[in-house]
Amino acid sequence: DSGVTQTPKHLITATGQRVTLRCSPRSGDLSVYWYQQSLDQGLQFLIQYYNGEERAKGNILERFSAQQFPDLHSELNLSSLELGDSALYFCASSIRTGSNEKLFFGSGTQLSVL
Amino acid sequence: GQNIDQPTEMTATEGAIVQINCTYQTSGFNGLFWYQQHAGEAPTFLSYNVLDGLEEKGRFSSFLSRSKGYSYLLLKELQMKDSASYLCAVRDRVNQAGTALIFGKGTTLSVSS
Numbered sequence: 001d002s003g004v005t006q007t008p009k010h011l012i013t014a015t016g017q018r019v020t021l022r023c024s025p026r027s028g029d030l031s032v033y034w035y036q037q038s039l040d041q042g043l044q045f046l047i048q049y050y051n052g053e054e055r056a057k058g059n060i061l062e063r064f065s066a067q068q069f070p071d072l073h074s075e076l077n078l079s080s081l082e083l084g085d086s087a088l089y090f091c092a093s094s095i096r097t098g099s100n101e102k103l104f105f106g107s108g109t110q111l112s113v114l
Numbered sequence: 115g116q117n118i119d120q121p122t123e124m125t126a127t128e129g130a131i132v133q134i135n136c137t138y139q140t141s142g143f144n145g146l147f148w149y150q151q152h153a154g155e156a157p158t159f160l161s162y163n164v165l166d167g168l169e170e171k172g173r174f175s176s177f178l179s180r181s182k183g184y185s186y187l188l189l190k191e192l193q194m195k196d197s198a199s200y201l202c203a204v205r206d207r208v209n210q211a212g213t214a215l216i217f218g219k220g221t222t223l224s225v226s227s
Contacts, residue, residue, distance in 0.1 A: 002156060033214065042219035043157070043201065048212055056212025090156060100145060100164065101205070103215060105156035 003027065004093050004106035012112045018079040021109045025072055025093030031055070032074040033094075033103060034066055038087040049074055081113045116140045118218035120202050125224045126192050134187045134221045136202030144205040144213055148176050148187045151199045151220065160200075161187070189223075197225045 003026035013019055025032050034046040045058035049068035060066075063081075068074045078085060088110050092103040117139040126132040138146070145164040149157040163169055163178035163185065175188040187200055199220040208214045 002158070004156075035217075043203075043217040045208065045214045045216060048214055050212075056208045056214045058208055058214060100162060102147075102159050102162065105158070107156050 002104040002106065004029075004091060004104050006089075006091050006106035006109050008109060009107065010110045010112075012114065013081060014114055015081055015083060017081050017113075018077065019081065019111065021076040021078070021089055021091075021111075023074045023076070023091030023093075023106060025074070025091075026095075026104055029093035029095050029104070030072065031094045031096060031101070032068055032072070033092045034060075034074070034076050035090045035092065036087050037090060037108075043090070046076070078111070083113050086111055086113045116204065116206050116216045118202055118204060118216060120200075120218045120221045122219070123222045123224070125226065128192055128194060128225060128227050130192050131188065131190050132192060132223065134189070134200050134202075134223065136185045136187070136218060138183050138185070138202070138204050138218075140183075140204050140206040140216070142207040142213070143180060144207075146176075146178055146185050147203040147205070147215060148174075148185075149201040149203060149217075151201060152197075153199075157201055192225050194225050194227065197223060199223070 005024040030051045046060040048056040066076045092105045120136045148160040151157040161176035201220045202218040203215045
C-alpha cells in the first residue's frame with residue numbers, strides 16, 4: 001500500500017458526460033501528479049500541483065481540469081467525455097518537488113466511456 | 115520534447131539475468147527512474163540515477179550514461195514474480211516552473227520456469 005488513495009476504483013459512464021476523480025496523497029506529501037495510462041500510449045503526464053498551486057502541465061486536454069484543495073487532496077475533472085478517454089488514471093504524490101523526487105502511485109481509477 | 119525508447123517485450127527464464135535498455139532524448143535532464151508495474155496495479159519505484167554509473171540494490175541494478183542518453187536495468191536471479199512491465203522515466207522540464215517524470219511505454223518482461 002503506497003498510502004495514496006484514489007476513488008472510485010472503477011467508473012463507467014457515457015460519451016458527453018462529466019466525471020470527477022479524487023486523490024488523497026500520502027500524509028505530509030505536498031505534491032500531486034495526475035497520469036493517464038492507455039494500452040497504446042503508456043503513462044502520460046497530465047498535470048502537477050504543489051501545495052495547492054499548479055506547478056507543471058503536460059499534454060492535458062482542455063476538456064480536463066484539476067485542482068488541489070487546502071487539505072492537499074486533488075480532483076481531476078473530465079468533461080465532454082469521448083470513447084478515447086477510456087483509460088486508467090493514476091494519481092501520484094511526493095513530499096516535495098525536485099530531481100530526486102520519488103513518486104508514490106495510487107491504485108488508479110479505471111474509466112470506461114461507453 | 116521528450117523521447118524515451120525501450121523494448122516492448124522481453125522473455126527470460128527463472129534464475130537468469132536480463133538487461134532492459136532505455137534510451138532517452140530530453141530537453142533538460144534531472145534524473146532517471148525505473149518503476150515496476152504488475153498488470154492492473156500501480157507502478158512502484160525501483161531505482162534512481164542522476165550521476166553516471168551503476169546503482170545496485172539487491173537483485174536489481176541500474177546504470178546511467180548521461181552523455182549517451184542511455185540507461186539499463188539489470189535483474190539478476192530472476193523469479194516468476196518479476197514478470198511485470200518495467201518503466202523507464204526521466205525527470206524533465208515541462209514548462210517554465212515545473213518538471214515531471216516522463217515515462218517510456220514500458221518493457222513487458224515474461225519470466226518462465
